[in-house]
Amino acid sequence: MNEINKDIIRFINKHHVLTLATSVENQPYCANCFYVYDETDNVFIFTTSDQTKHGQDAVRNPRVAASVVLETLVVGKIRGVQITGDMLKPEDEALKKFKKKYLLRFPFAQLLNPEVWILRPDFLKYTDNRLGFGKKLIWEARSTKIE
Numbered sequence: 001m002n003e004i005n006k007d008i009i010r011f012i013n014k015h016h017v018l019t020l021a022t023s024v025e026n027q028p029y030c031a032n033c034f035y036v037y038d039e040t041d042n043v044f045i046f047t048t049s050d051q052t053k054h055g056q057d058a059v060r061n062p063r064v065a066a067s068v069v070l071e072t073l074v075v076g077k078i079r080g081v082q083i084t085g086d087m088l089k090p091e092d093e094a095l096k097k098f099k100k101k102y103l104l105r106f107p108f109a110q111l112l113n114p115e116v117w118i119l120r121p122d123f124l125k126y127t128d129n130r131l132g133f134g135k136k137l138i139w140e141a142r143s144t145k146i147e
Helices: 006-014 053-060 092-105 107-112
Strands: 017-024 027-038 043-048 063-069 079-088 115-128 136-140 144-146
Touching (some): 006 027, 006 115, 006 136, 017 043, 017 053, 017 079, 027 053, 027 092, 053 115, 092 107, 092 115
Antiparallel strands (some): 017 027, 017 063, 027 043, 043 115, 063 079, 079 115, 115 136, 136 144
């Protein structure tokens, strides 16, 4: 797999809430989720349930989109990443590993015995206006480019 630009990874690691978008039968839906990013496996780890609307949607259509943004009114400081990929429930050893990482960052979640899911990205588009207005760094599972 090709390397993800370190600026993208730094940005992702500084934040902890992603907006997740699902779609089934042409009906979109959004949910906000606390996440942990695992750089080694290139996955966003979060918790939800297959009883939620977005969980049910992902079971039917695992292709999702997401975003992580810095809230600012200063145009020159706008930063954010847009993501596409697959939303999956890890199993066995992967489940144990990802759940441990999630609970390390969000220990209060232990009380809920959370269901851990992952978003495995295949596309990341990072906008960072500090690098120049509209500057974008793009990572795709097969290629990396800068716009």
